[in-house]
Structures are given as C-alpha cells and as structure tokens.
Amino acid sequence: MRLHEIMGIEQNRRWGVCSLxxxxxxxxLKPYKTFLEWNPNKEVADxxxxxxxHIDYLELYVGLQAEEVKPVMEGAGLCPGYTISxxxxxxxxxxxxGDRFFTHDYTPFNLTAWGFADCQRDPNAFGFGSTLGRLFLRTLPDHFTENSVYTFFPLMTPESMKKHLTKLKVLDQYDLARPGGKTAIKTVDSYSQVAEILKDKETFRSPYADRAARVIPGKGFYAVNGSEAKQKVYKALADSPESINKIGKFFYDTTRQLIDSRSFALVGKKTFGVDLVRDVVKYVPVYWAAEEIAGFCLKTKEHPHGHYTPEELYGALxxxxxxxxxxxEASKVMVLGAKVTSHVKTxxxxxxxxLGTGIINRNSISGIFSKPKKVEHNExxxxxxxxxxxxDELANTILALLVGSxxxxxxALTNLxxxxxxxxQHAQLRGLAKATDAKAPFDGFVYEALRLDPPLQGxxxxATKDYTAGxxxxxxxxxILLDVAQANQDEVIFPAPASVNVTRDSKxxxxGDGAFSHLGEQLTVKVLAEVLRAVYQYNNIRRAPGQSGTLKRYKDHARPELRxxxxxxxxxxxxxxxxxSILYDAPATTPSAK
Structure with a gap:
C-alpha cells in the first residue's frame, strides 16, 4: 500500500487541506499537545x-492514518483512530x-399513521429488528422462507452467521439453506371450480394443520382436523334445539346488557349513542367463550382478579x-409465532x-357483572x-372453540x-325486531350478509398431486386461493347477486373455512341472528354522524384472503x-343507559 499512501499525501498537499x-x-475535539499524545508508540512519535x-504542523492525511487506533475488543467493530471515528x-x-425524508417528511401527517408505524424498528423483534429483512420478504415473498438468514442478515455470509447464531444459542430459529423460488399463489374465483376444489379434500388440503402444529402441542385442536372430529364437536355444541336456543339467548341477553351499560346520553337525554363494534359485538362472543366454554372469569370492575380483561383475551385469540x-406477511411470521406460542401456553x-377445579356455570349474563362462583362443569x-x-386433547378442543367462536x-357481526x-331492508329489520315472533325471519338476512359481505374473502x-380440469x-x-366471496356473486347461481334476497336457497x-367450520352452520346462524335482533330492537337505530358512524376499512391487496x-x-x-358507532332514541321511559 506504499504507493497509495504516497498518492494520498500528495493529494492532501495539492488540495491544501488543514492540519490534523x-x-x-x-x-x-481537543488539539494534541505532543506527538506522544497523538501516538504513544515512541518510534512513530519520534x-x-x-x-x-511541531504537532501543529502535522498534516491531515498522515495524522489520520498514523493516529493511535481504538483497542480491539469484543464488539468493537471497526477500530480506526479517534479523530476519524x-x-x-x-x-x-x-x-x-440533512435528509428531508428522515426529518421534515418523516411524520405521521406525511406518511399516514399506518405508514409511520410501519417504518418503526423493533430491535427486540425476530432477526434483531432487521428492516432489510422485512423489505426483502415483502418485495420478494415467493423467494425466501420467513426465517432465512439471507434476508435478515443480507450483508453477512451464512457461514459467518452460523457461528454467531450458534454462539447466541438461536441457530435453530433460522434457515441457512440457499433460497429457492416458490410458485406464486394461483387464484380461483369461478363458482364451479371453487365448489369442486372445496369438495375434493384429498387432492386439495388446507394448510392450517401445519401452522397449528407450530404453536399448539398435541392433538385435539379440532378446527384443523378432519370432518369427523368437527362433527363430534358440532353435536356437543348443539345436541338439541334447547341447547341452541340457550346459547342464542346468551348472545341476545349479553348484547342488550352491553349496549345498555356502554351507551352514553346525548344532550337532552332523548338520544343515546354507543360504539357498537368497540364495546359490544367485539366482546359478546368473548364473554360466551370465556364463561361458558373455557370456564375462567374475565377481569372486570366487579371481578378484578380475573385472568384476562375482555380486550386482552380478544387480542390473544x-x-x-x-x-x-x-x-x-412473511416478515411477521416469526414475531407473531413467538407471541402466539406464549398465548397458547398461558x-x-x-x-x-x-378442568381440574370446575367450570363456572352461567345460566344468565348477570354473572358477568357480579362475583363468580365455582360449581361443577357445565353441560x-x-x-x-x-x-x-x-x-390435554380436551383442553386443545376448548382452545379451538375459543379461537373459532x-x-x-x-x-361477521360487524359486517352484518x-x-x-x-x-x-333497514326499516323491515326494525319492524321484525319489534314483532313477538321475529326470531325465524332473521336467518335469511344472516345468510345474505355472509354472502354479500363475508368476514373473509377466500x-x-x-395441491397434494398434479391436477387438471379444463x-x-x-x-x-x-x-391456491379460492375466492369464495367472488364465486358467491355468480349471476347464474344468484340472480341479481348484489341485492339482498332473504328467500334465496342458502344451500x-x-x-369457506370460516365460522361455519368452527361452530357448525346451525349454531352460527342462530348466534348472528340473535345479536342482529337484539340490536334492531332499539328505537330508531341509525349510524352516528360523521366518521364515528363509518366502518373504517380498506382493501389490502397484499393479503387477498382478507376482504x-x-x-x-x-x-x-x-x-x-x-x-x-350508532345512535338510538330513548324509549318512553328513560333507559338505564349510562
């Protein structure tokens, strides 16, 4: 490197740069007073x-290159002189x-709240918070596994990363294999093809069992098993019309109780409002699943020693x-997997x-707001x-019911x-809800809502083998992505598909693999119908004005299975x-809303 050093010194002098x-x-920085202070090596200093x-005459290039360097130690990285550092x-x-993209433009106002939050780095996340890894997995989703060292550590060779990850005792979490391309997902939206593929369970299997096995130990998680296991659970849930009606009554009563307790009065107390999604339909199924299936109490003001608040349990499920x-999203699989493993264990x-001490038996939702009592397992x-x-298998079955219900x-209730x-049909629903025999007609509205605005798109x-059809x-x-929502808009099968027709043949x-697959069709329809009936029994129900009455959602084209x-x-x-949020009018007598 002698020639390069000579050229550097000459360039330094031609440019007329300052001294060290x-x-x-x-x-x-503090100027050096002596050459030994600049470099303690006596030979170099002399x-x-x-x-x-004189030290003030030491030219810049030589001073920077021959200055004492930082000591080499664990984690020091590059070790140049202190001045150049x-x-x-x-x-x-x-x-x-000086980069406006990281200063003036880096605000939630310019990037949107979602964009600003998405740009944040979490050093505790998988891959030590690698932003490059997230970028690669997003832009090239079919080229890398979610834990590939080629994405999270792109500037290091796999051989060197193997040593580091072994030392950190996390090697088993990463994939060192060279990336190989995967076939892009194929979308099917034809009614006949979607119907055929849904029926052919031997040629086309669902991926859910593989994912569940990563976070849920053992057997019994029926939601990803065969139809035989599901049928047994369906029968246990709804073994008679009485048991179905009992569950439906729980959802109806809980909906009314939550609306009454979470409503607020507007000026004059003639109109009341409530955030129907945030405070009601979000938690009605959670109360039923926690109290009636899992058997543990939710943490409320009346019972502060419960295991979870409704919001915490909703988030975990x-x-x-x-x-x-x-x-x-591939870049989030490992991070979410770690959270889910912890949720499942707890x-x-x-x-x-x-299961060992007894399940809480709730005959009515009054117990939700009072101190619980332990009794024998419920029916x-x-x-x-x-x-x-x-x-263990029974516990996994109960967990599957918690997740699926x-x-x-x-x-689905929100969309409904x-x-x-x-x-x-808004006025018609209000009339039906007020009628004494209004239970049965709501089923048609539920079926149409699930067809027109289903919870999931597909x-x-x-494929378990090569397959060709036309x-x-x-x-x-x-x-393969089966676009069930689009298939259910087929004009041949559903005349005037965009309109509501409660007399259509629901068969x-x-x-898809949604709520019907977890609870069974009969119970799911009953639950949704009872909540819809409970909501529409309030006087003159309507959207709240402005943004609060709008369901804020957007199409996420990166995740086509989500509507x-x-x-x-x-x-x-x-x-x-x-x-x-919705509004409703006060009845003739002042309600108990708070």
Missing part, C-alpha cells in the same frame, strides 16, 4: 516529530439530519386465529386448571368430555350490522375492526 489539529478543532517539528460519526449524523387461519394452563363441557380423549364471529344500516389450499392446472405443492352459497383490513390502536394493519 485544525481538523480536530473543527470537530470540537519519526513524526523529526519530520514535522468522530469524523465518520459527524458525517453520518449530518447526512441523516385474534393473534392465534391470524397465525393459524390467515396468510401472515391459555392452556388456565383451561387445564379449570357443554360435559358433552365435550364425552367425545373422549385425554385431558370469537374474533371471526365479531367480524354495517351492511343493513344503509340498506333497503381460503387457501395446497384450462385450470396445478402441480403438486402449488398454493347454494359456498362456505378488508383495518387499523388497530397502534395504527398497524389488522384483520379485525375497531370502531363503528
């Missing part, structure tokens, strides 16, 4: 002193502060549902604990026990009310709605 001490003053005479750091800060049943612990859990299997039901608030399948052809291992509507996406409290993209 002048440069240190410019950076705010040579420089003989050449330059300060210069590099100052330059980096100036570049950042939403994470589990998303991981198992939705197509999670929930199973509570469930097994209550539903006894019927689930009769299915057979170990205590809550967040998606809340989403949102659809009819602006529809031609479901995923994986122009449609897939190979073994190919991933023609295609079902819509929402923003959560942290302004991050979510599959679950957050807010929709």
């Amino acid at each position: 001490n002048d440069f240190r003053k410019y950076l705010g 040579a420089a002193e003989k050449l330059y005479g 300060r210069a590099i750091l100052s330059d980096a800060i100036s570049l950042t502060r 939403g994470d589990i549902y998303s991981f198992v049943f939705l197509d999670i 929930l199973l612990g509570h469930i097994k604990g209550h 539903l859990v006894k019927r689930l026990q009769a299915i057979g299997g170990s205590n 809550t967040v998606e039901i809340s989403l 009310v949102n659809l009819y608030l602006d529809s031609d 479901v995923h399948r994986i 122009s449609f052809s897939v190979k073994k291992g190919d991933r 023609s509507t295609l079902r 819509y996406a929402y923003l959560d409290r942290e302004s991050s993209s979510s599959a679950w709605p957050t807010s929709l």
